[in-house]
Amino acid sequence: MLADRRILLIIGGGIAAYKALDLIRRLRERGASVVPVLTRAAEEFVTPLSASALAAEKVYRDLFDLTDEAEMGHIELSRSADLVVVAPATADLMGKMAAGLANDLASTVLMATDKRVLIAPAMNVRMWEHPATRRNLAVLQGDGVLVVGPAEGPMACGEFGPGRMAEVPEIVAAVEAALGAGPLAGRHVLVTSGPTHEPIDPVRYIANRSSGAQGTAIAAALRDLGARVSFVTGPAAVPPPAGVTVVRVETAREMADAVAAALPAEAAVFAAAVADWRVANAAGQKMKKDGTGRLPALEFAENPDILATVARMGEGRPRLVVGFAAETESVEAHATAKRARKGCDWIVANDVSPGTGIMGGAENAVTLITADGAEVWPRMGKDAVARRLAARIAEALS
Template identity: 85%
Template sequence: MLAGKRVLLIIGGGIAAYKSLELIRLLQKAGASVVPVLTRAGSEFVTPLSVSALAGHKVYQDLFDLTDEAEMGHIQLSRAADLLVVAPATADLMAKMAGGRADDLASTLLLATDKRVLAAPAMNVRMWEHPATQRNLATVLADGVRVVGPNAGEMACGEFGPGRMAEPAEIVAAVEAALGAGPLAGRHVLVTSGPTHEPIDPVRYIANRSSGAQGTAIAAALRDLGARVTFVTGPAVVPPPAGVAVVRVETAAQMLAAVEAALPADAAVMAAAVADWRVANAGAQKMKKDGSGRAPALEFAENPDILATVSRGALRPRLVVGFAAETEAVVDHATAKRLRKGCDWIVANDVSPATGIMGGAENAVTVISERGAEVWPRMAKDAVARRLAQKIAEALQ
């Protein structure tokens, strides 16, 4: 799928650098040629000889190497590739990317390129979660850099959490998607995410407890498989992913209108936590206490059923995926919901407070279809998203 493509691979200085050797092999197996760039710190973990032997290409290391500059200057090197891949993208490399630093060959190439960039972060969990790293991540995403991973798991230092570099096969899939060669290339997928806010008056509202993290991760995973993604999001805590068409809404009625405007689509993933009810007599002005001690009487009306509307509409996507957040009898309730709504799959989870799933970094889902219930182990929400995106790709193929 990558035949004729040229990948400039920047190998940063982390223990995950050993995975770059397997990444080179898999990229070549997919048909790409790999031009390696090894940072000074990276050479502490893998040798130039091993990288060069696997890539079948000389390794570039020094910004001020007269021979390299004479044969192919760093400007030409940065633009001769179809894609730049940074794996591992250490905290230091991400900081340089975010700040526009250019004090070595790797950072200079990243600043001088006019091609797409894909980064695979890898670092200690505390480094990944540090506000500085998260600020840098937000900056590089806003600059259009694509990111794959990191995964959650045990660190080389013995700690556990997000920070492990994505596996080489995952990075290859992200490379294919970035170059328009993923399994969802040419497909349009609609994703809804986040809560809806139903106004009581101009300053108060009713909402569900949703951060939008899972829907955002799903949109990113579908994008990474090559899909054109329309992302309809309520006022979520988590920012939307780069590289997707974002439509921001507040209420369920607005979300339905945005969803209908986005159709037709090949698939729809309805991950939003839509409020079931709205206040029919919402105040035009802020409701004030009147000194009587009596609460105002609120009249409720049922919101439109977006999932059922899409599942039974004239522009129904080939695959419609709903979500069910339950606190008891999860499989039974989700199975009934699938039949009632008319969708193909329901992704169900237990959001009881004890699970820590609502607003947390992990999820444990069961995928309900006409074939029955498929139970997935608890994993990071990004991992759930990638597995679901792959399942969607297989269904559409």
């Protein structure tokens, strides 16, 4: 519940603004007070009167209101809230936030706040996929801004795809998580992500292919449900999410040590693509060609099996241990066998054959293997997979 929590709700100018009125109602039902800030564009979709009536608060609209600004109103607004929520967060608002612009009340409040900010993006699919929006999103997430959605589906413009604002219950859950009131509040979850790099010499290494995108999304989704997340990551292409404890490693043995140090945890999700072997006779200096055309003889040693080690722990074992299986054939059979062999509770399996486009792509299609059997999930964005998995983890730990 959100009793006695004060939320500053910035309503951007888009057709999804109508959902903000229901969001006000749902937040107040949970005990929160909501102070609305409307952009000029938002007033084309919802009226200040309707927002004020539902919030039972004054609506703020103008940066240059003489009464408010005589009292430094934009500073007071930005500091008195427990959380700032932007819904809908239009492409324009996201661009202003990322660039540090402050030319109206909403953008000025966002620049002046010292509180956490949660945005619910909403825009046309082409706008959402535009490189400028992707850059702005990366900047905002790097600055610690929390993001919920967007969802995928039909839009008011007639197009279909990602860009729909998250539904109100999902935004409420994100608000609760941001304020430490989510279903995983007080829980510690360990997540591994990315590849490991096993040195051949100081400039060469062997590794599995992994961008770290899915593991990063899972850590962010668990964080958004209120969990305290320890994020152990190899050298991934995707930056780690804000709001989690990040431990960076290079090799499988370093990852094993970092996992051991991060325990105990109530759940552990092993999404990292850990190299199965390391080079036992790695050279201390860069190896040179000798003109014979022969490759240097490399000797391999098996790396520690991090998933099996944690899954088969006695005292101190997490209540839920989740492994991943990247397969290229017989996905369900291989993943089911892996679950039994490793001793973990769940396996999240996917087909990473070249034709799927999943390895390094933005989408995933997974099968969840549990003691109850196989559950095939539809293909969806990796963020959506992460949210669905995080919700299942929260349910399992409840």
